[in-house]
Amino acid sequence: MTNNTNNLSPSDLAFVPFVSVDNMMRNVRSIGVETFMRELAEYIEDDFLRWESFDKKPRIPAHAPEGVVELMPTSDGKTFGFKYVNGHPGNVREGLQTVTGFGVLSDLATGYPVLFTEMTILTALRTAANSALAAKYLAPEGSTTMAVIGNGAQSDFQCLAFKEMLGITEIRAYDIDHSASIRLARNLANSGLNVTICKTPEDAIEGAEIITTVTADKRYATILTDNMVGSGVHINAIGGDCPGKTELHKDILLRSDIFVEFPEQTRIEGELQQLDADHPVTELWQVFAGKAEGRTGKDQITLFDSVGFAIEDFAALRYVRDMLPQTGHFEKLDLLADPDDPRDLYGMVLRSSANGDNQAA
8 A cells, every 4th residue: 555645545566366256166167167177187287296396294283073274385485375274074064165265375585475365166176186187197097987975065076077087977976965966966967977876885886997985074984895895996085184084994095006195194184094104105296207106907906095285275376376367357455565665564554544534524
């Protein structure tokens, strides 16, 4: 804001591009949800390929019996990004979202934010994009059928991302809440996917080359037992994303080649909670970079123990920042104080107050 008492309009430096929920939906519709996730996956892969340039740490949590609130920061040395996100499975009983979030991208040279955006919708999109990206390297070649166990808010995005990026055509859906599966089938009715609603998890995984588990309860659960999982499948395990929350029987993990984003975080929050601290895993970035093998044989069980990592959100923030000039769906948020003299912040407040009093008189 300028010090000129006759002009209280914010300066250009005061404004930060802000993407509201409404504008995020406009952006997604403008680009197309499937194209959005495919392009977002390209940004994620690009950032994973420069993995060593990033500051990496497990996310910073605050746990409660009802759920968790987390901060997910990272930097590539030039740009800083973080996401605020919560996970409260019981929220749905109160008509609230299980996961909400917002994010910020900043210029490290000045510390000034360059983007402020909602990340509830964006997290759903990047989670699905990341799952499908991993599956490109880990799933059986030519996969057409995916079982989706847990048909909540994330499931639609997963189905569409796998259709766009892997050519999945058949979805076998199961949820303990039958109405959730009906909702999923209704939402995907015109997507080109054939959705079969199944009565049991066993029915859902029959004939599926890919099994996605995306349940929400914050507890040690066994969504898949060892006898349910045959050889040659890829398991996309999303639901185990905080301490005390898992979906797979331990014996499945012992039969699988496990791939993770960041081991230090996954061992705390993922299915890996169930295994010894030195159990071997492969980092996903190494597969993308050709430094480690992904799927190596038709009988191999691959498991992506996905918990979400800050670099994925950093990539999502970069993607949104880069697409805004194309779509134009954002607001200018008056977020940063910008006095004419950067040492005279209080003087700006005084002059603004005086001008306001004069106008009121």
